[in-house]
Amino acid sequence: MSGAVHINTAELFLAGQDGSNMMGSPLGVCYPTTTAEVQNAVRWARSKGVPFIARGAGTGLAGGAIPEAGSLVICLTKMNKIRSIDANRRSAWVEPGVLNADLSRQTSREGLHFAPDPSSQQSCTIGGNVANNSGGPHCLSEGVTSAHILSLEVVLPSGETCTFDAETSLFDLRGAFIGSEGMFGIATAIEVRLVQNPPHVATMVVGFASVHDGALAVSAIIAHGIIPSALEMMDAPITRAVEEYVHAGFPLDAAATLIVEIDGLEYSVIDGSRQIREIVSLFGATSFQVAETAVERARIWKGRKTAFGAIARIQPNYYLHDTVVPRKKLAEVLSQVTAIATQEQLQVMNVFHAGDGNLHPILMFDKRVAGVMDRVHRAGAEIVRVSLEAGGVLSGEHGIGLEKRDFMRWMFTENDLLFQQKLRSAFDPDGISNPHKVLPRGSGCSDTASIPPGSWI
Amino acid sequence: MFKNAVNFGGAVEDLQKKIAISNSINIVGTNSTGVASNESEDEKLKAPAGIISYEPDELMISVFAGTEIHEVNIELQAAQQRIVIPDWGTIGGAVATRRNGLRETHHQTLPNNVLRCTVIAADGSLYQAGGQVVKNVSGFDLVKLLVGSWGLLGLIVEVTMRTEPLPQVSQWVKSAHPQAREQASKLYRPAVETLIEGVTYLLLEGHQNDVEQQISLLKGFALCEMPSLSHQYQYQNLNFLSQGPVRSIERGIRKQFDPTNKFNKKIAAQRNLLT
Numbered sequence: 204m205s206g207a208v209h210i211n212t213a214e215l216f217l218a219g220q221d222g223s224n225m226m227g228s229p230l231g232v233c234y235p236t237t238t239a240e241v242q243n244a245v246r247w248a249r250s251k252g253v254p255f256i257a258r259g260a261g262t263g264l265a266g267g268a269i270p271e272a273g274s275l276v277i278c279l280t281k282m283n284k285i286r287s288i289d290a291n292r293r294s295a296w297v298e299p300g301v302l303n304a305d306l307s308r309q310t311s312r313e314g315l316h317f318a319p320d321p322s323s324q325q326s327c328t329i330g331g332n333v334a335n336n337s338g339g340p341h342c343l344s345e346g347v348t349s350a351h352i353l354s355l356e357v358v359l360p361s362g363e364t365c366t367f368d369a370e371t372s373l374f375d376l377r378g379a380f381i382g383s384e385g386m387f388g389i390a391t392a393i394e395v396r397l398v399q400n401p402p403h404v405a406t407m408v409v410g411f412a413s414v415h416d417g418a419l420a421v422s423a424i425i426a427h428g429i430i431p432s433a434l435e436m437m438d439a440p441i442t443r444a445v446e447e448y449v450h451a452g453f454p455l456d457a458a459a460t461l462i463v464e465i466d467g468l469e470y471s472v473i474d475g476s477r478q479i480r481e482i483v484s485l486f487g488a489t490s491f492q493v494a495e496t497a498v499e500r501a502r503i504w505k506g507r508k509t510a511f512g513a514i515a516r517i518q519p520n521y522y523l524h525d526t527v528v529p530r531k532k533l534a535e536v537l538s539q540v541t542a543i544a545t546q547e548q549l550q551v552m553n554v555f556h557a558g559d560g561n562l563h564p565i566l567m568f569d570k571r572v573a574g575v576m577d578r579v580h581r582a583g584a585e586i587v588r589v590s591l592e593a594g595g596v597l598s599g600e601h602g603i604g605l606e607k608r609d610f611m612r613w614m615f616t617e618n619d620l621l622f623q624q625k626l627r628s629a630f631d632p633d634g635i636s637n638p639h640k641v642l643p644r645g646s647g648c649s650d651t652a653s654i655p656p657g658s659w660i
Numbered sequence: 661m662f663k664n665a666v667n668f669g670g671a672v673e674d675l676q677k678k679i680a681i682s683n684s685i686n687i688v689g690t691n692s693t694g695v696a697s698n699e700s701e702d703e704k705l706k707a708p709a710g711i712i713s714y715e716p717d718e719l720m721i722s723v724f725a726g727t728e729i730h731e732v733n734i735e736l737q738a739a740q741q742r743i744v745i746p747d748w749g750t751i752g753g754a755v756a757t758r759r760n761g762l763r764e765t766h767h768q769t770l771p772n773n774v775l776r777c778t779v780i781a782a783d784g785s786l787y788q789a790g791g792q793v794v795k796n797v798s799g800f801d802l803v804k805l806l807v808g809s810w811g812l813l814g815l816i817v818e819v820t821m822r823t824e825p826l827p828q829v830s831q832w833v834k835s836a837h838p839q840a841r842e843q844a845s846k847l848y849r850p851a852v853e854t855l856i857e858g859v860t861y862l863l864l865e866g867h868q869n870d871v872e873q874q875i876s877l878l879k880g881f882a883l884c885e886m887p888s889l890s891h892q893y894q895y896q897n898l899n900f901l902s903q904g905p906v907r908s909i910e911r912g913i914r915k916q917f918d919p920t921n922k923f924n925k926k927i928a929a930q931r932n933l934l935t
């Protein structure tokens with residue numbers, strides 16, 4: 204095959220990890236630069252009976268990029284060209300290794316951007332976004348990645364190449380591929396939809412005396428018929444940590460802070476901000492600031508998106524959770540999360556996409572403390588349980604990977620899972636593309652099992 | 661433990677029993693598509709009807725798939741909301757055919773607005789896809805697959821959809837001028853921009869002043885009603901026959917979901933998806 208397979212210890216070590224706390228031991232790693240090279244790598248793996256796994260920047264948090272022992276890692280970071288930008292159609296063809304933030308930087312001259320904006324956008328790849336159907340603060344009004352992908356060029360597990368788009372199949376294979384966590388093949392080129400940058404933006408920072416008040420205000424804003432472009436919540440501990448780290452101007456006396464952004468045409472922004480101000484004051488807002496300039500706005504978002512960096516100053520390790528609950532249950536589930544953390548004697552912070560009901564409790568710990576991992580895992584499972592009990596789902600944007608695989612049975616029946624497996628089998632009958640992720644073991648629903656060492660399940 | 665498994669009552673159970681023993685089933689709504697089969701050996705089955713739950717504050721409605729859309733719209737209008745599907749046929753029919761209504765705006769397309777489906781499979785068992793929250797997908801996205809599946813993957817009995825608040829103002833404009841598209845590109849995200857038989861139609865929505873200001877930017881456009889759509893426009897995914905590996909995957913899916921070719925044989929044959 205063309206393109207070298209690297210097998211030195213350092214590279215294998217790096218390719219064995221991602222943003223989760225898990226670890227795998229791959230056979231080798233290669234860095235293809237063209238679709239044909241990806242195809243060669245897949246064919247080589249097939250011919251040797253070796254599983255393969257696509258890898259982007261390795262920022263995934265659910266262990267989706269953790270290679271199964273003895274597999275070939277196909278790392279796409281060298282396929283990082285923007286092939287074309289069509290400003291008229293408002294679309295672009297990009298290679299999978301293009302970084303999320305680079306794409307929007309490159310298209311900003313045309314007044315356009317790629318809407319999904321994960322907090323990791325400076326380092327994660329568009330290929331990873333597609334595979335995890337990633338979200339971000341602005342996905343409240345814009346929708347997550349699947350709403351922004353027009354077509355996909357894919358190297359299938361069979362080694363064949365094909366294109367999925369709105370026009371070449373009856374079934375929506377493009378839609379089915381998005382969020383498949385590398386298990387349906389490898390995306391080698393992606394046509395993204397670009398959206399116009401908004402002419403007017405108002406970013407508001409609102410303080411509340413309790414998380415409960417803030418959560419009720421969130422429901423009220425949406426129930427009032429306003430869909431902000433972003434509606435994020437931070438509790439007091441994370442606000443304090445972020446403030447010390449980036450000085451974004453967040454209220455330090457508030458128990459909960461909402462970042463509410465509304466964008467679009469002039470009057471909708473003026474009118475929407477006025478209504479939001481009225482609603483939050485009805486729900487007991489203790490402070491209300493509006494960013495006056497683009498610089499102030501950027502500082503607020505920097506504060507929000509570097510929250511994870513800020514945590515590193517408090518505890519050496521953290522476990523970032525991801526579940527979704529109905530909006531009306533936010534206040535209730537958040538107090539359950541606090542109780543769970545207290546029970547397990549863990550520090551917890553919350554910074555999350557409140558408008559979608561997408562929780563991100565962050566459990567903080569020092570893994571050198573004996574027995575702490577057990578407590579972290581128990582707390583994690585409890586958070587999943589209370590979210591599902593409230594009528595929610597397992598994951599909003601980080602995916603299932605290895606982390607939540609065995610929780611799938613908590614949400615789905617065996618039959619539900621069987622039909623997910625059927626879809627997987629249609630794309631990858633031999634189960635060689637990133638095997639053993641997403642679907643739980645046993646009952647014919649998954650590829651036959653082996654778990655990487657250090658995995659959390 | 662907290663599984664999706666919901667008791668949908670006797671009507672769904674009866675359908676499950678019928679499907680389990682039948683050899684050839686044609687799924688029908690109100691047959692607004694005109695593709696219902698006329699094969700006499702086909703058993704014609706229809707999803708039950710009725711609204712299961714509607715929570716305007718959560719922007720979400722759950723209905724039996726046989727519910728007629730105009731009935732749903734009556735409920736929605738009372739709460740100043742709407743769904744993306746236009747006003748005819750059944751919800752299940754619109755979802756199964758991925759009907760392209762002009763109401764679809766930007767990302768507010770039908771596939772992005774279906775949050776959960778409950779389906780009766782070929783063996784009579786029930787499976788669910790998605791969940792009843794905005795970020796609905798955990799695991800593989802079967803909902804995307806079911807939207808536009810033309811009944812080839814099972815009988816959809818329940819659909820949960822996102823609803824959206826009605827905009828303050830909604831105004832269609834049109835122009836047959838060759839430069840109409842260039843004009844349109846001056847606007848900020850018209851809710852809909854579409855070309856039908858040489859005429860560019862735009863739908864402008866939002867605050868009254870914004871809509872007026874946007875219209876003032878356009879030259880040569882006239883106010884109009886919502887255009888009516890041809891059959892071909894509505895059912896775009898029916899216009900294509902897949903090829904090569906894409907065809908193999910489509911056949912693989914059909915085979916996995918309906919191994920004995922029970923559902924909608926006629927459509928499967930037209931699409932070359934009989935297994």
Ligand SMILES: Cc1cc2nc3c(=O)[nH]c(=O)nc-3n(C[C@H](O)[C@H](O)[C@H](O)COP(=O)(O)OP(=O)(O)OC[C@H]3O[C@@H](n4cnc5c(N)ncnc54)[C@H](O)[C@@H]3O)c2cc1C
Pocket residue numbers: 221222256257258259260261262263264266267268279299320321322323326327328329330331332333334335336337338339340384385386388389390391511600601637
């Ligand atoms: C600090 C931090 C903040 C984060 N914030 C967010 C957030 O706000 N929202 C959010 O959604 N996520 C967030 N994430 C998670 C993560 O960044 C996203 O899931 C991201 O999309 C992963 O991209 P990646 O390039 O790092 O993919 P990787 O981690 O390398 O891979 C992820 C999965 O995608 C598969 N894959 C990668 N490339 C391809 C390809 N070309 N074809 C097929 N499969 C492929 C892999 O096999 C794996 O299963 C965060 C992570 C961190 C560390």
